[in-house]
Amino acid sequence: MLISIRNKKTYRPLVLTAIILSMFMAAIEGTIVSTAMPGIVSELGSFSLFSWVFSSYLLMQAVTILIFGKLSDLFGRKPIFIFGVVVFLIGSFLCGYAQSMEQLILFRFMQGLGAGAVQPIALTIVGDMYSVEERSKIQGYLASVWGISAVIGPALGGIFVQYIDWAWVFWMNIPLGLLSLCGVMMFLHEKTEQKKQVIDYKGAFLLFISITSFMLVLIEGGVRWDWLSLPIVGLTIIGGGGLVLFIIQEKRIVEPMMPLEIWKYRLILLANAATCTSGMIIIGVSSFLPTFVQGVMEETPIVAGFTLTTMSIGWPIASTIAGKLQLKIGYRNTALFGGVLLLIGGLLFVLLTPERGPLWAGAGSFFIGAGMGLSSTPFLVAIQSSVDWKMRGIATASNMFMRILGSSIGAALLGSILNSRLKEHLIAYQDDPEQSLTIDQANLLLDAEKRSNLAEETLTILQDGLTLSLKSVYMGLSIIAIITFVFIILLPKNKDEKSETS
Template sequence: MSQAESISAPVVKGVGEGGRPQRSVRVVLLGLMIAMLLAMLDNMIIGTAMPTIVGELGGLNHLSWVVTAYTLATATSTPIWGKLGDMYGRKGIFLTSIVLFLFGSALSGLSQSMNELIAFRAVQGLGAGGLMVGVMAIIGDLIPPRERGKYQGMIAGVMALAMIGGPLVGGFITDNWGWRWSFYINLPLGVVALIMVSIVLHLPRKRSQSRIDYLGAGLLTVGITALVLLTTWGGTQYAWSSPIIIGLGVGGVLALAAFVLAQTRAAEPVLPLRIFRNRNFSLMTVIGFLVGFVMFGAMTFLPLYQQSVQGASATNSGLLLMPMLLGMMVVSVVAGRMTSATGKYKIFPVIGSPLMVVGLYLLSTMTVHTTRFTSGLFMVPLGMGMGFLMQITMLVAQNSVEMKDMGVASSSTTLFRTIGGSFGVALFGALYTHQVTATMADRLGPAAAAKLSSGGAQQSPKAIEHFPAAVKDAYFHGVTSGIHQVFLWGSAMAVLCFVAAIFVKEIPLRGATPAPGAEGETPVGPLAVAEV
């Protein structure tokens, strides 16, 4: 922080002596964690309920759009929410995103057709983009970087909790209350978060005279939409060489190139390019992209191996991911607290990246005969590696920009992680499908392999049970061969993450020392919280 910024930033009693937050701050943080839980838990719950939803509403051919509409709306709205918060004030924009998310949840629960559900899920996704960005940006306003690590570690813990509990909660709700309550359950939780944040948190209201960069927002939306659709449809609904996929790729690149040009001329750009001149910020976006690439790939293909080869049910496969998710949750919290205690952070991506490499490589060695216990052990270093990296990327990115760009920094980091996940699932999926088909062709012959994989490389566990012994053996070897390629290439991506981490520069975190003459008070930027 520059000297001018330090003088102009008011001193706030957000964090007391010893870095312990006041009661009012703790109430706000609880509300923020509930909001983050809503955004993360939703997709996990809905995934379990989807077979029941399709059975009632029909529209099996539109099934993927229920997830794609949500993901697409979240990705495209993320940078816009961040910029709106910087321009017009964080609190009002964040509360608006909560209301929009709850509105979309209520409408989704009332859906009478698959088309309605897809449209309302898009509304939900728009709100979810604001939830995730708002949580990180408000923490950036509320807590100085030196203390921020422990709270962002808690947020990572909430994310891991959502990944563990989502399938279990979704299955229970669907079986006992009906699939519509998978959406309605968001309403009471959202209202609690809305009340806690609106009453306790008081941030300055901004009246920006600047105009929103509509051209930049539009071009960015088109570019992101094209890339997400490309990675979602490529190799599944359309061949990679099809005119539609090629058109999406060319259109997306052109739209993003035009967006970059527009940002150089806009008075108030949606994504100020100047923030990428900071080396640490640019490196954190790269690391965030790679972590998303690896994490979402692992979350997609590990359950597939567990259900197909190890014979786990859908619910049990979620539980079998617990070694990875618990490792991520515990390490995130520990890393956050160590950052707050020492003010050092470079060591975490430097340690976390090799751990990811080791974990991914070990997972690539799994065979048809690998036990659940062994695969669980292999997941631990991967989870620990992601835990070291998940929230540190956000912390360093926020510490690398001025307070006025806090929302943009938070949204950019979230956006690159989301896009990385989309790319990871798509590219790993294409690699996996090719390898499964090739392996089965070697064992069964091209004709039999083509017939078996005509509906896709993934077969349901019930269908596998009725395969002849030779076919089942060929399919199991195909799956393990595909998993080997996926995680081997994933480990190579994690090596790039380590290379980027080496070049991170250790810059002291702002707020590391008390303001002169202000005992127990820390200059953290323009905020205030109500006394409780």
């Protein structure tokens, strides 16, 4: 085990600065790519693969985040963090050179592999360096830094796409990652106890197979394959079988990738469940809102970026408040306030129409961001405080895993809803050979020049189809917000926290 990260050789302010840079990199990556995707799709084509750009990245994070959390408990935080940053930077470099959507998806897998180590280990290092009292404030600062940096992302993504080149949304990660690497390598010092390590690679593989199968079902079901077709049925069986074998594997192995006992704590179970569903909400907003603003409202990438920037403003403001508020009224009541704001944001998106304009869309984003800020910080602090040092890495990783898993499922599920509804809409016009439209022709809406060359009738058909499809997506998002609120209500009250987590 690690002895103590708080010793005379570790310079906390400089290590914290390096961690902040890595969080900044992660924040920029998320918001820039979301804003840039309409421009990327308009150039590379294959609109039907839109959600895979997000899903591939999130899938690798979901599969690796737990095993990297476990590896950090065994080998130390520093080497795992360094590995993650290096792989993330290589993936970012290659993404900028992608010549097709298939290549971009492949390189996003590599980015996700690196991100699976960077994000949970960064938060765990902070958890090691600071006491419980300090941690609440520092985690709030980290969330604020993430949010403040994310304010730059959407607008910057719009500028890159509109005036420079979309490749820079990936390449700008490189200097940030190198600075973060230098800080951790030079100023973080820790000791590990030498012992035989048992790594649950089989568990990781089974989880990968299971999640990948279910994501294929969600994304391709009703679009490429019928719901009762042999591929869908086969993938469902593979996914279910892989999940059962994963649980069996975790029960029998000495060092499981995900110790099942952590799920016996009511606080951890419910906080992680709410984190999972809130991850679905956040990906639903960030993935599809820029497409609506650019493709249906016919606004520029910069304006689309603005609608996501408001979410990034609401998040850090609420996170800063949450760090102080939970010390006064408790994590549960603080999270409840966040749940209410998520409900308001979901309602605003359900009522979103092209006529309401980007300001309405930005208001919905702001409430979603504020709701995330008031709920995510209390969840993480409560979970880290409920376990000892030996379990803190995997407990932190479990929370990150559930958010990434939620985002993965959300990207696949909501992407499936989008494609299925759009396909249904376009099928109605297939009888006319001159109006034979496909899902991938929605690419044309995302480029102003190509859009202007469309016949008026074709433009109307595509925009109406995209509007109806995204309306269904936001209905789903609103339902998920309600489920999240229910999970928060079921959290143990503060007076029960000690008994639940001791």
